[in-house]
Amino acid sequence: MWHxxxxxxxxxxxxxxxxxxxxxxxxxxxxxxxxxxxxxxANHVDGGFILYPDDVEGDTHCHGFVxxxxxxxxxxxxxxxxxxxxxxEDHLRSRGYVRNVPGAPMCGCLEQMPTVSxxxxxQTSHKYKYDFRYSLDGxxxxxxxxxxxxxxxxxxxxxxxxxxxxxxxxxxxxQNGHIQESEDFDDIIVGEDNCAEKMEGFLEDKxxxxx
Numbered sequence: 001m002w003h004x005x006x007x008x009x010x011x012x013x014x015x016x017x018x019x020x021x022x023x024x025x026x027x028x029x030x031x032x033x034x035x036x037x038x039x040x041x042a043n044h045v046d047g048g049f050i051l052y053p054d055d056v057e058g059d060t061h062c063h064g065f066v067x068x069x070x071x072x073x074x075x076x077x078x079x080x081x082x083x084x085x086x087x088x089e090d091h092l093r094s095r096g097y098v099r100n101v102p103g104a105p106m107c108g109c110l111e112q113m114p115t116v117s118x119x120x121x122x123q124t125s126h127k128y129k130y131d132f133r134y135s136l137d138g139x140x141x142x143x144x145x146x147x148x149x150x151x152x153x154x155x156x157x158x159x160x161x162x163x164x165x166x167x168x169x170x171x172x173x174x175q176n177g178h179i180q181e182s183e184d185f186d187d188i189i190v191g192e193d194n195c196a197e198k199m200e201g202f203l204e205d206k207x208x209x210x211x
Contacts, residue, residue: 029062030055030117032195033202034103039112042105049206050103051199061097062119063090064110064166065158068178075178078124078153085155086122111184115202117192121158121166126151167191 034050036043065082067075075082087107091097100106104114131149136142160168167189173179190198200210 028059029119030192030195031057031060031101032115032117032190032199034101034114035202036103038114039103039105039108042100042108042112043103045103048103049202053196053199057101060101060116062116062166063122064119065122066166066170066173066179068173069180070178073178074124074126075173078126081153082122082124082155090122090155110182110188113188115188115190115195115198117190117195119166119189120164121160121169122155123158123169125154125156127154 031052033052036045036048036050040046063086065075065079065086067073067079067082070076098106101114105112128151129149131147133145134142135145157164158166158169160170160172162168167185170179170182170185170189174181187198203210
């Protein structure tokens, strides 16, 4: 989505959420709940929420990436490439993932998305290709020239403490000083088997009591 005059906001986490059929999904996520107040542009309602207790949503795929505050860091340089690769090449073209969770955008910033247990993660790297030339100038002196000819961008599973895991990559980048800690992250990516507790706390904040 466009934000503050550009495609990427000032926050450094963006992830995608797509419901997919079970035959195609190996690493699933559990949707806890959707808070409609997070993404009114997508659901066009003033408020409300949707609960997903006991895995009623079925197999679900969540996928995201995180980029550094430093514009010269490889994760920030290629965040646009990563966005296109994950959403269009990997999800749409290769896997056919084209659905959103009701009430939430299919693609958006972290703070706009449903609360879920986990998300896959993709990171970028690159290699430069160089052109080296050796010649003689007009005086017969040797001249050696080197220039960058092109570069190749690679898309790999994130290398946090847990491979291919957005939360692990986020924690790694916080610890390495590449990003600031987010107040929203732990409310969105809550970890395995934590949905019931987070859902109960969310309902209490809304003034509901489980009986």
